[in-house]
Amino acid sequence: MNDMTKTEKALEMKTSKISAKNVQVHYADTHAIKDVNVEIEDKTVTAFIGPSGCGKSTFLRCLNRMNDTIDICRVTGDILLDGEDIYDRRVDPVQLRAKVGMVFQKPNPFPKSIYDNVAYGPRIHGLARNKADLDDIVEKSLRRGAIWNEVKDRLHAPGTGLSGGQQQRLCIARAVATEPEVLLMDEPCSALDPIATAQVEELIDELRENFSVVIVTHSMQQAARVSQKTAFFHMGNLVEYDDTTKIFTNPEDPRTESYITGRIG
Amino acid sequence: MSASLLLLIILALAAVGFVIGRGRALRSVQGDRRRLHSLPNYYGFNVAMLAFVPAVLVLALWVVVQPMVVNSAVSGLIPHDSYADAGALNLIMSDVKRVAHGLDAVAAQGIVQKIPLSEMNVGNTDIRGLLGSVGVALGSDVTQDVLNAAQEFRAKSAQGALWMSIIVLVVALAGFFAAIRMTNGDLRARNLVEHGIKAVLIGAAMIAVLTTLGIILSLIFNTISFFGMFPMADFLFGMTWSPEGRGGSEHLGILPLLWGTIYISIVALSVAVPIGLFAAVYLSEYASRTTRAFAKPLLEVLAGIPTIVYGLFALTVVGPMLVGFFGADGLNWMQGARSVMTAGLVMGIMLIPFVSSLSDDIINAVPQSMRDGSYGLGATQSETVRQVVLPAALPGIVGAILLAASRAIGETMIVVMGAGAAARLSMNPFEAMTTVTAKIVSQLTGDADFASPEALVAFALGMTLFILTLGLNVVALMIVRKYREQYE
Ligand SMILES: Nc1ncnc2c1ncn2[C@@H]1O[C@H](COP(=O)(O)OP(=O)(O)O)[C@@H](O)[C@H]1O
Ligand SMILES: [Mg+2]
Numbered sequence: 001m002n003d004m005t006k007t008e009k010a011l012e013m014k015t016s017k018i019s020a021k022n023v024q025v026h027y028a029d030t031h032a033i034k035d036v037n038v039e040i041e042d043k044t045v046t047a048f049i050g051p052s053g054c055g056k057s058t059f060l061r062c063l064n065r066m067n068d069t070i071d072i073c074r075v076t077g078d079i080l081l082d083g084e085d086i087y088d089r090r091v092d093p094v095q096l097r098a099k100v101g102m103v104f105q106k107p108n109p110f111p112k113s114i115y116d117n118v119a120y121g122p123r124i125h126g127l128a129r130n131k132a133d134l135d136d137i138v139e140k141s142l143r144r145g146a147i148w149n150e151v152k153d154r155l156h157a158p159g160t161g162l163s164g165g166q167q168q169r170l171c172i173a174r175a176v177a178t179e180p181e182v183l184l185m186d187e188p189c190s191a192l193d194p195i196a197t198a199q200v201e202e203l204i205d206e207l208r209e210n211f212s213v214v215i216v217t218h219s220m221q222q223a224a225r226v227s228q229k230t231a232f233f234h235m236g237n238l239v240e241y242d243d244t245t246k247i248f249t250n251p252e253d254p255r256t257e258s259y260i261t262g263r264i265g
Numbered sequence: 266m267s268a269s270l271l272l273l274i275i276l277a278l279a280a281v282g283f284v285i286g287r288g289r290a291l292r293s294v295q296g297d298r299r300r301l302h303s304l305p306n307y308y309g310f311n312v313a314m315l316a317f318v319p320a321v322l323v324l325a326l327w328v329v330v331q332p333m334v335v336n337s338a339v340s341g342l343i344p345h346d347s348y349a350d351a352g353a354l355n356l357i358m359s360d361v362k363r364v365a366h367g368l369d370a371v372a373a374q375g376i377v378q379k380i381p382l383s384e385m386n387v388g389n390t391d392i393r394g395l396l397g398s399v400g401v402a403l404g405s406d407v408t409q410d411v412l413n414a415a416q417e418f419r420a421k422s423a424q425g426a427l428w429m430s431i432i433v434l435v436v437a438l439a440g441f442f443a444a445i446r447m448t449n450g451d452l453r454a455r456n457l458v459e460h461g462i463k464a465v466l467i468g469a470a471m472i473a474v475l476t477t478l479g480i481i482l483s484l485i486f487n488t489i490s491f492f493g494m495f496p497m498a499d500f501l502f503g504m505t506w507s508p509e510g511r512g513g514s515e516h517l518g519i520l521p522l523l524w525g526t527i528y529i530s531i532v533a534l535s536v537a538v539p540i541g542l543f544a545a546v547y548l549s550e551y552a553s554r555t556t557r558a559f560a561k562p563l564l565e566v567l568a569g570i571p572t573i574v575y576g577l578f579a580l581t582v583v584g585p586m587l588v589g590f591f592g593a594d595g596l597n598w599m600q601g602a603r604s605v606m607t608a609g610l611v612m613g614i615m616l617i618p619f620v621s622s623l624s625d626d627i628i629n630a631v632p633q634s635m636r637d638g639s640y641g642l643g644a645t646q647s648e649t650v651r652q653v654v655l656p657a658a659l660p661g662i663v664g665a666i667l668l669a670a671s672r673a674i675g676e677t678m679i680v681v682m683g684a685g686a687a688a689r690l691s692m693n694p695f696e697a698m699t700t701v702t703a704k705i706v707s708q709l710t711g712d713a714d715f716a717s718p719e720a721l722v723a724f725a726l727g728m729t730l731f732i733l734t735l736g737l738n739v740v741a742l743m744i745v746r747k748y749r750e751q752y753e
Contacts, residue, residue, distance in 0.1 A: 064641065066640065066641060094644070094645050097641055097642065097643035098643030101641065101642065102637075102642075103641075104638065104641070108634040108635055108637065108638040110656075111635075111657045112656065121642040121643065124642070124644050124645075124652075175641070
C-alpha cells in the first residue's frame with residue numbers, strides 16, 4: 001500500500017504541469033478558496049466539478065492570474081507552472097496568459113473578422129514572421145478548433161456572425177493560436193446545444209495530445225466523457241481529486257458520492 | 266370669462282367629477298370593491314378625464330383660432346388705399362390692436378367719459394391723450410379708420426370670448442354627465458383610462474413632430490422667398506459676403522461663412538475628440554472606482570457652463586494668450602485676439618465633456634467578456650483598449666463625434682465673441698473669420714426690414730445649416746448601422 005502511493009507520487013511528479021499548494025482566495029470578505037492543493041498533469045484533461053458557487057471558476061482563474069483583473073480579489077499560496085511560481089514578482093501576468101490560455105463560458109469572439117480573431121494572439125505576441133506564416137498559424141489553429149472546414153471560405157466575415165457552437169470553437173481556435181501549454185475552459189459548453197457540445201467535447205479530446213486541459217463543467221456526464229482526472233470542489237474546499245473513473249465509480253468522500261448521485265446540487 | 270378662469274372652472278369640475286365618479290362606482294356595488302371591474306380611482310379618473318380633456322382641447326383651439334379670425338375680419342375695414350403692402354397693413358393692424366387694448370383698459374378702469382366709449386370718434390375725443398392716461402402710448406394720432414377697426418376688434422373679441430365660455434362649459438358639462446351616467450361597477454374604467462393616457466401621449470408626440478414640421482416649413486418658405494429676390498447661384502457660390510443695409514446688396518455669398526463654420530468646427534473637433542476620447546478611456550478602463558466617482562461629475566460640470574461664459578473666456582483669456590505667442594511680439598501671424606484658433610480652441614474645450622461623457626457610456630457598454638477574452642490571450646490593457654474595446658465601441662463613438670460636430674456647427678456665442686464678425690475666405694487660422702450662425706444673428710438684429718433680402722438671407726443660411734447637420738446625422742446613422750450589421 002505504502003509502496004504504491006510512492007510510485008504513484010513519483011509518476012505524478014514526472015508529468016505534473018501545474019502544482020498548486022495551499023492556495024487561498026479571498027474576495028474582500030468572502031473566503032472563496034480554502035487551502036487547495038492539486039497537481040495538474042501534462043497532456044491530460046482535468047475536470048473541475050462541484051455545485052454552483054463552490055469556487056471552481058475562481059480557482060481556474062488563479063491558474064492564469066485572471067483574478068488580477070478583479071480589484072478585490074486576493075490570492076495566497078503557491079502555484080507552480082513547470083516548477084516556476086507564477087505569482088512571483090518577476091513573472092509578467094501578460095506573458096503567463098499567453099502560455100495558459102482560457103476559453104470562457106459564453107463564446108466571446110471579438111467584433112472582428114474570423115481571421116483577425118484567430119490572428120489576435122499571434123499578432124500581439126509576435127509569433128509570425130510574415131503574412132504567410134500568420135496565414136499558416138490561423139489555418140492550423142482553425143483546424144485544431146475543428147472549424148476550418150466551416151469557415152475557410154469566409155475568413156474575412158465577422159466572427160460574431162457565426163452560430164453559438166461555431167463561435168465557441170472559434171474561441172478555442174483563438175486560444176490555441178498562441179500555442180499555450182495549458183488550456184483553461186470555464187463551462188465551455190453551457191451555452192451550446194447538444195450537437196455543438198458533442199463537437200466541442202470531441203475537440204477537447206484531440207487537444208489533449210498537445211495541451212494540458214482543465215475544464216470546469218456542470219455536467220457529470222461531460223466530466224466522465226472527456227476527462228482523465230476529476231477534482232470535486234465543495235464550498236471552497238477541494239474534497240476529492242482522483243482518476244475520473246475512480247471518482248465516478250468509487251468515490252472516497254461521502255460528499256462526492258452525494259454530488260455525483262445528485263443529492264447535493 | 267377669461268381663458269384662465271375657464272380653465273380653473275373645468276379643473277374644479279374634473280375634481281368634483283373624480284369624487285362623484287368614484288363614489289357612484291362604489292355605490293353601484295354596495296361598497297364591495299372586489300366586485301368592481303377596475304380599482305375605484307379609475308372610475309374617478311374616467312369622469313375627470315372626460316370632463317377635462319375635450320373641454321381643454323376646445324379651449325386651446327379657440328384661444329389660438331379666435332385672434333386669427335378676428336384679425337382677418339377687422340383688417341377688411343382698413344381701406345385699401347391707406348397701405349402699400351402686407352407689411353404696412355401689419356403695422357396698421359398692430360396699431361388697431363393697441364388702440365383696442367387701450368379702450369379695454371379705459372373701460373376696465375372705469376374712467377368716466379363725457380362721451381360713452383361706443384360713440385367716440387376722432388372729432389369729439391382726444392383718443393391719443395385718453396389712451397396715454399391709461400398707459401398705452403401711441404406714436405401718432407389715431408385716424409378714424411383705425412378707431413373704427415379698433416371698436417370692431419373689441420366687439421368681435423368680446424363676442425368671441427362669450428361664445429368661447431359657453432361652448433367650453435357645455436363641452437365640459439357634457440363630458441361630465443356622460444361619464445357619470447355610464448359609471449357603474451361593470452364599466453371597464455381601467456381600459457378607458459388607458460386609452461385616454463395613450464391619446465395624451467400620442468398628442469404630445471404629435472405636437473413635437475408638428476412643431477418641427479412647422480419650423481422646417483417656415484424655413485423653406487422664407488428661403489424660397491429669398492431666392493425670389495436673390496439669385497441662388499450667387500448665394501451658393503458667391504465668394505464675398507458684404508450686405509449693404511436695406512436692399513441692393515450684391516454680395517451675399519455663403520462660402521466665406523461656410524468656410525468659417527467648417528474651419529472653426531475642425532479646430533474644435535481636433536481639440537475635443539482626442540482629449541475627450543482619451544479621458545473617456547482613462548475613466549472607463551484605468552481609473553479606480555473612487556477616481557471615477559469624483560472625476561466624471563467634475564467633467565460633466567464643464568458641460569453645464571453656458572456658452573456665453575466660454576465666449577468670455579475666449580475673449581479675455583485665450584485670445585490675448587494666443588496673441589502673446591503668435592501676435593506681433595511673437596511669430597507675427599496674428600493681428601487681433603479674435604481668430605479661428607481662439608474660437609476653435611474654446612469650442613473644443615466646451616465639447617470635451619460632451620465627447621467624453623458620451624464615449625464613456627459607450628465604452629462601458631462593451632461587454633466585460635470582450636475584455637476578459639483579450640486579457641485571457643495575454644494582451645495588455647492598452648492593447649485590449651485599442652484592438653478590442655475601441656473597435657467594439659466605434660459606431661457609438663462615431664455617433665458621439667458627429668453629434669459633437671453638429672453642436673460645433675450650431676454654436677454661436679463663442680464665435681461672436683472669439684472669432685469676430687469679418688466674413689473671410691482664408692487658410693490662416695489666426696485670422697478673424699465668422700460663421701453662418703453668427704451672421705444669422707447679425708442679419709436679424711438691428712433695424713433690418715424683415716422683407717428685404719438682407720434679412721431673408723438668414724433663413725437661407727439657417728436652411729443650409731439645417732441641411733448640413735441633417736446630412737451629418739444621416740451619415741452617423743449609416744455608419745452606425747453598417748457596423749451594427751457587421752458585429753451583431
Ligand atoms: N468577482 C467577484 N467578486 C466577489 N465575489 C465573487 C466574485 N466572483 C466570485 N465570487 C464569489 O466566490 C465564490 C465562488 O465563486 P465561483 O468561483 O464563481 O463559483 P463557481 O464557478 O464554482 O460557480 C462565490 O461565493 C462567489 O459569490
Ligand atoms: Mg463558474
